[in-house]
Amino acid sequence: MRKTVLKGLLGEALDLTVAKRLKTVDYDLLVEPFAKRYENDGAWRCEFWGKIVRSAITAAFHTGDTELRAIIDKTVKDLMATQTPDGCISSYPEDKQLTSWDIWGRKYVLLALLRYYEMLNPDPAVLQCCCRMVDHLMTQIDSKKTDIRECGLHNGLASASILGAIVAVWRLSGSRKYRDFAQYIIDTGCSSSGNIFAGAIAGVVPAALGNGKAYEMTSCFQGAAELLQIENDPHFKAVVDSYYTAVRDREIFVTGCGGLKDISGEFWYEGALRQTRGDCGGLGETCVTATWIRYCMRMLELNDDCTIGDELEKSLYNGILGAIAPDHSHWAHVNPTPLTGNGCRECAVDQIGRGFGTPFGGNDCCRAQGPEGLSTAAAIAVMDKPGKVLLNLYEPLESGNLIVSGNYPVEPEAKIGFTYPEKYVLALRTPDFLKEVRLNGEVIPFTAGKYLEIDRMWSCGDEIVLSFDFTLKEIIAPGDDSFVAVKRGPLVLAEDSAGVIPEAKVHELWQGKDLCEYAACGKQMNEKNTLTVWFKR
Numbered sequence: 028m029r030k031t032v033l034k035g036l037l038g039e040a041l042d043l044t045v046a047k048r049l050k051t052v053d054y055d056l057l058v059e060p061f062a063k064r065y066e067n068d069g070a071w072r073c074e075f076w077g078k079i080v081r082s083a084i085t086a087a088f089h090t091g092d093t094e095l096r097a098i099i100d101k102t103v104k105d106l107m108a109t110q111t112p113d114g115c116i117s118s119y120p121e122d123k124q125l126t127s128w129d130i131w132g133r134k135y136v137l138l139a140l141l142r143y144y145e146m147l148n149p150d151p152a153v154l155q156c157c158c159r160m161v162d163h164l165m166t167q168i169d170s171k172k173t174d175i176r177e178c179g180l181h182n183g184l185a186s187a188s189i190l191g192a193i194v195a196v197w198r199l200s201g202s203r204k205y206r207d208f209a210q211y212i213i214d215t216g217c218s219s220s221g222n223i224f225a226g227a228i229a230g231v232v233p234a235a236l237g238n239g240k241a242y243e244m245t246s247c248f249q250g251a252a253e254l255l256q257i258e259n260d261p262h263f264k265a266v267v268d269s270y271y272t273a274v275r276d277r278e279i280f281v282t283g284c285g286g287l288k289d290i291s292g293e294f295w296y297e298g299a300l301r302q303t304r305g306d307c308g309g310l311g312e313t314c315v316t317a318t319w320i321r322y323c324m325r326m327l328e329l330n331d332d333c334t335i336g337d338e339l340e341k342s343l344y345n346g347i348l349g350a351i352a353p354d355h356s357h358w359a360h361v362n363p364t365p366l367t368g369n370g371c372r373e374c375a376v377d378q379i380g381r382g383f384g385t386p387f388g389g390n391d392c393c394r395a396q397g398p399e400g401l402s403t404a405a406a407i408a409v410m411d412k413p414g415k416v417l418l419n420l421y422e423p424l425e426s427g428n429l430i431v432s433g434n435y436p437v438e439p440e441a442k443i444g445f446t447y448p449e450k451y452v453l454a455l456r457t458p459d460f461l462k463e464v465r466l467n468g469e470v471i472p473f474t475a476g477k478y479l480e481i482d483r484m485w486s487c488g489d490e491i492v493l494s495f496d497f498t499l500k501e502i503i504a505p506g507d508d509s510f511v512a513v514k515r516g517p518l519v520l521a522e523d524s525a526g527v528i529p530e531a532k533v534h535e536l537w538q539g540k541d542l543c544e545y546a547a548c549g550k551q552m553n554e555k556n557t558l559t560v561w562f563k564r
Contacts, residue, residue, distance in 0.1 A: 073132020
């Protein structure tokens with residue numbers, strides 16, 4: 028697995044998130060519900076351990092932070108110690124298991140343990156723990172003759188989203204029974220209100236699939252995409268491609284965020300068309316954005332489609348960076364794409380304390396999930412394929428023999444150098460604002476939207492210089508052509524109600540307005556500090 032160290036805007040944010048958030052979490056508190064199995068109130072304390080630990084694992088792998096690694100080692104050991112002789116790891120007492128968020132929580136435990144096994148510590152005991160967990164779940168469902176769609180919320184989307192974890196257990200163990208269990212989940216269609224896979228290939232819009240719950244639904248499709256990485260199935264490939272295209276075109280905002288309808292912005296609801304409106308609930312749940320990023324990463328692994336990298340860049344530099352609180356210890360739950368005065372960023376509240384009376388360490392799903400989206404940037408930036416290396420992000424970084432320097436996306440130039448000889452095809456993402464590519468001073472032609480592939484033995488003296496056109500570009504709102512947003516390269520620009528922001532990286536004057544990058548706006552994190560993305564034409 029390739030290690031990539033990011034050193035630009037994303038890398039700086041990741042380092043601060045490690046120091047100010049991931050190292051400060053009370054991991055003993057997160058393990059406690061599994062040790063005592065007291066979750067009998069229908070809450071979801073069960074999700075926080077897996078969500079937070081899996082992002083910490085990715086961050087530790089790419090940053091090389093040894094202190095964070097030690098924290099992870101300890102909490103994994105503590106969590107595995109909660110497994111009972113029957114193989115169960117659950118935060119729910121036995122009489123409440125297979126209800127509410129139980130399987131959802133088990134999913135996140137599996138995802139974290141499996142990532143730990145693959146990225147940090149290939150201890151057979153970790154994989155065995157995961158296999159025993161799934162064996163126990165399969166026995167429970169079979170003995171009770173229970174439909175997995177009836178074992179969780181949102182018409183089964185929550186419980187069926189364990190699909191990706193089951194696929195990973197099969198991939199790593201090789202045991203056919205897990206492949207069969209994955210097929211069982213797929214055959215259910217993951218929702219009691221209609222088969223989401225059949226609906227996607229039939230052209231049903233995302234908002235009308237299942238109950239429209241964006242985050243859980245996308246997790247199900249992500250599991251299907253991960254199965255495709257092992258088995259080639261043209262029909263199912265068309266299914267996951269169709270879902271990607273539909274969400275991209277109908278649901279993702281100009282900032283790369285997604286989710287709206289309810290107050291927390293959790294549903295697909297024709298978001299691309301409604302993003303300029305103020306009557307569609309909260310806009311842009313961070314959980315949705317982070318899950319969309321993970322899905323796009325899987326799609327990029329399945330497709331040599333340069334434009335998927337464009338979507339990832341948009342979500343990372345706008346939606347993800349924009350959701351982080353200034354001190355990097357907290358995240359916003361809703362990450363708005365508002366009109367003047369219609370939206371602000373606020374730190375997510377303790378969900379368990381708010382809904383069930385007893386605070387749970389200040390934990391919120393988006394505070395847990397935001398670091399996952401951010402840490403994924405390192406995995407996306409440089410990706411290996413057979414005989415080929417995809418360079419998807421151009422901020423300063425080091426990866427293998429590659430070094431990217433400059434100050435992209437603040438400055439419109441990036442340089443690529445090489446630290447030791449190696450032969451491979453280097454595939455460069457070509458966004459529509461890429462102006463020129465030079466290899467050792469020679470201009471190399473390219474087609475925007477298609478990877479520029481250069482096959483050679485790369486040596487220490489080679490240099491690629493990419494020049495970008497950061498002229499301001501107006502984006503007409505897809506749902507209402509009376510509104511326009513402004514972009515500078517990959518960065519969405521916005522106006523902050525507090526005026527000019529000195530610490531912003533980008534300052535531009537547009538139609539008499541002082542604009543800066545969206546990620547820097549609204550960082551007072553209160554209702555008095557609004558921001559504007561969509562302007563009247």
